[in-house]
Amino acid sequence: MMFKILVSDPLSEEGIQPLRQADNLEIILATELSHEALLEIVKDVDAILVRSQTQVTREVIEAAMQLKMIGRAGVGVDNIDLEAATEHGIIVVNAPDGNTNSAAEHTIAMMTALARKIPQAFNSLKIGHWDRKSFIGVELKNKTLGVIGLGRIGAEVTARAKGQRMNVIAYDPFLTEEKAKKMGIGFGTIDDVLKAADFITVHTPLLKETRHLLNKEAFEKMKDGVQIINCARGGIIDEDALYNAIVSGKVAGAALDVFETEPFVGHPLLDLPEVIATPHLGASTKEAQESVAVDVSMDVVNFFNGEAVRNPVNLPSVSKEVLAKIAPFLNLAEKLGTFLSRLTDETIVGVTIHYAGELADYDVRALTRNTVKGILKRNLGDHVNDVNAKFLAERFEIKVEEHKTTTTKGFLNLMTVEVRTAVASHRVSGTLLNGLGPRIVKVDDYVVDVVPEGHLLFIKHKDQPGAIGRVGTLLAAKNINIATMQVGRSEVGGNAIMMLTIDNHVAQNETNDLTDLVDIYEVRVIDL
Numbered sequence: 001m002m003f004k005i006l007v008s009d010p011l012s013e014e015g016i017q018p019l020r021q022a023d024n025l026e027i028i029l030a031t032e033l034s035h036e037a038l039l040e041i042v043k044d045v046d047a048i049l050v051r052s053q054t055q056v057t058r059e060v061i062e063a064a065m066q067l068k069m070i071g072r073a074g075v076g077v078d079n080i081d082l083e084a085a086t087e088h089g090i091i092v093v094n095a096p097d098g099n100t101n102s103a104a105e106h107t108i109a110m111m112t113a114l115a116r117k118i119p120q121a122f123n124s125l126k127i128g129h130w131d132r133k134s135f136i137g138v139e140l141k142n143k144t145l146g147v148i149g150l151g152r153i154g155a156e157v158t159a160r161a162k163g164q165r166m167n168v169i170a171y172d173p174f175l176t177e178e179k180a181k182k183m184g185i186g187f188g189t190i191d192d193v194l195k196a197a198d199f200i201t202v203h204t205p206l207l208k209e210t211r212h213l214l215n216k217e218a219f220e221k222m223k224d225g226v227q228i229i230n231c232a233r234g235g236i237i238d239e240d241a242l243y244n245a246i247v248s249g250k251v252a253g254a255a256l257d258v259f260e261t262e263p264f265v266g267h268p269l270l271d272l273p274e275v276i277a278t279p280h281l282g283a284s285t286k287e288a289q290e291s292v293a294v295d296v297s298m299d300v301v302n303f304f305n306g307e308a309v310r311n312p313v314n315l316p317s318v319s320k321e322v323l324a325k326i327a328p329f330l331n332l333a334e335k336l337g338t339f340l341s342r343l344t345d346e347t348i349v350g351v352t353i354h355y356a357g358e359l360a361d362y363d364v365r366a367l368t369r370n371t372v373k374g375i376l377k378r379n380l381g382d383h384v385n386d387v388n389a390k391f392l393a394e395r396f397e398i399k400v401e402e403h404k405t406t407t408t409k410g411f412l413n414l415m416t417v418e419v420r421t422a423v424a425s426h427r428v429s430g431t432l433l434n435g436l437g438p439r440i441v442k443v444d445d446y447v448v449d450v451v452p453e454g455h456l457l458f459i460k461h462k463d464q465p466g467a468i469g470r471v472g473t474l475l476a477a478k479n480i481n482i483a484t485m486q487v488g489r490s491e492v493g494g495n496a497i498m499m500l501t502i503d504n505h506v507a508q509n510e511t512n513d514l515t516d517l518v519d520i521y522e523v524r525v526i527d528l
């Protein structure tokens, strides 16, 4: 099968070689598209690859009827409507590591250029002035750099600033005093950073909580003559407040690579001599562009070959090591979910998954997701997938819980899934037997041993002589061949179950006459 991949922002040609080499991918390069042209071209594409320019809005996502994946060759995904993508089961991947170094180098370059007024001096020289008085700068050495957001780029900037013999003080919700000590930097609240720093650089994502993080009140808390650097995202700094703080003399200068609205042209900030700026160039190096394009292309290739992606944004990412451990259980989890969904016609309101034995040591989120996917498939078919399973469960107000226990009832590993409806609950347990593969080992209170595969008939009956024979005879009359059969009972002469595997699919209504047989209460067709 061929998949159409739209590349709608300029990506490195070397970087997209993995796409070109894949024989199931057709690449469409179409950059600088108008909004209307984008809406038209996305109609039949399977994936869109972007940088920060293309706005992948809900409207774009909903126009893209075949869309399965959005790839961001870079870090920030604020140009992608993640909620809409998740809702539509579209996986979003990014390339979070490939441009870290370039962005950090750009930040240091901007800080240095700001401190020494290099762009202003160069502009003056270009127009014929040999002016050695107007561009007196400050040294970085012994100055305090305040780093807000100590993630990948913030940490790299910190290491380089220390190389410039600056003192660094950082604020990040995940930064502990111990970690700060280890890094040889100061640690404090955001206010501590604002008050202590001679230079302040922001390296957070743009989130609700970080929008206008540096606003009028924040500027008021800063040292007089502070200098500001933003190579992260426009919007983290309130641009009007920054303008006023520069004009009032509170802020001595600002180096900006990113802006609230891009392209950023004709803005009064650009008229201020204290401001230097670049047009969002933090990641614009040959190395970074090649690296992010390779990373995102590899994930596209993985995805369309049915393999795990490395950098999912709207799925919990699972390390290679964890994936290797849980991969054999993924299929079992989905089958247990599918099996249970067929045991009831009532609305499912809750799902509890008990992980026992070796499973209790693993990160089982992917297994939970697969179980929920199996359950929801009953009503949603292929509309549910790994990406939207959790979202859809929440939307349908199905409470999903995970429990871990070391008690395994004799199995090395055991997954027990329980679904609750308003009137009843059902349970199924499955295990992975060493060398033998997956097995369903218990259904409600009945112990069984069934391979969760193919076409099953789940029959509730009374434990009476002749019940099994009558079922066999009727199925034979319908030319339905039984491949395997398991029976279980609660007590002699009490309630019992049969689990038959049959060679071909039968429709539920083809089994109606089975329930007319004596002692047969209920028959459910389950295709796994």
Ligand SMILES: NC(=O)c1ccc[n+]([C@@H]2O[C@H](COP(=O)([O-])OP(=O)(O)OC[C@H]3O[C@@H](n4cnc5c(N)ncnc54)[C@H](O)[C@@H]3O)[C@@H](O)[C@H]2O)c1
Residues within 6 Å of the ligand: 075, 076, 077, 096, 099, 100, 103, 148, 149, 150, 151, 152, 153, 154, 171, 172, 173, 174, 203, 204, 205, 206, 209, 210, 231, 232, 233, 257, 258, 280, 281, 282, 283, 284
């Ligand atoms: N200019 C460019 O071309 C360019 C290039 C790459 C990345 N970026 C941007 O740089 C930023 C950082 O990227 P990264 O790869 O380091 O991301 P990251 O996820 O590794 O780090 C972000 C850090 O911000 C912290 N954070 C979140 N909310 C915070 C808050 N309210 N206060 C303080 N810290 C907070 C997080 O805990 C995290 O440690 C992103 O906005 C990214 O889009 C820009």
Ligand SMILES: O=C(O)[C@H](O)COP(=O)(O)O
Residues within 6 Å of the ligand: 051, 052, 053, 073, 074, 075, 076, 077, 099, 280, 281, 282, 283, 284
């Ligand atoms: O978030 C990022 O990765 C940077 O802002 C880079 O954006 P770009 O790919 O548009 O240069």
